[in-house]
Amino acid sequence: MIREIVQIGDPVLRKVCSPVSKFDGELCKLLDDMKDTLKDAEGAGLAAPQVGVPVRAVAVDVEEGYFEFINPVFVWQKGEQTGPEGCLSVRGKSGTVRRPDKVKIIFQDRKGDKFSLVARGFFARAVCHELDHLDGVIYTDKAENIRSEEE
Numbered sequence: 001m002i003r004e005i006v007q008i009g010d011p012v013l014r015k016v017c018s019p020v021s022k023f024d025g026e027l028c029k030l031l032d033d034m035k036d037t038l039k040d041a042e043g044a045g046l047a048a049p050q051v052g053v054p055v056r057a058v059a060v061d062v063e064e065g066y067f068e069f070i071n072p073v074f075v076w077q078k079g080e081q082t083g084p085e086g087c088l089s090v091r092g093k094s095g096t097v098r099r100p101d102k103v104k105i106i107f108q109d110r111k112g113d114k115f116s117l118v119a120r121g122f123f124a125r126a127v128c129h130e131l132d133h134l135d136g137v138i139y140t141d142k143a144e145n146i147r148s149e150e151e
Contacts, residue, residue: 047133095143
């Protein structure tokens with residue numbers, strides 16, 4: 001099911017999200033809905049608070065594939081990249097953001113099993129952007145040169 005994407009100004013986007021503690025059908029439904037919503041919006045990532053649910057779950061859909069990260073935590077970050085970013089919760093705007101070029105995270109899947117992953121380039125940018133949402137941070141907090149897409 002496609003859910004409504006919460007827009008900037010909604011307080012849920014500024015909350016520090018709670019860890020997922022129950023790996024059940026409700027979580028699976030949330031993740032399935034997030035996947036449908038992300039595909040429909042043609043985005044690179046979506047965090048649970050963006051669909052109004054303040055839990056530590058994100059979906060990332062990039063060239064490397066589709067990923068779900070539950071309770072993700074950075075292990076390390078290396079290098080630097082600067083590039084354009086937008087956000088499904090900040091319609092019509094984009095900005096330039098500095099991010100790590102390479103990151104390693106540990107996370108759980110929808111069953112609660114633990115994994116680690118290294119992401120580079122745009123994949124790392126998407127991971128960082130989505131994990132920021134879990135701590136109430138929006139890319140515009142870090143961006144330079146924020147502009148309307150009409151410009």
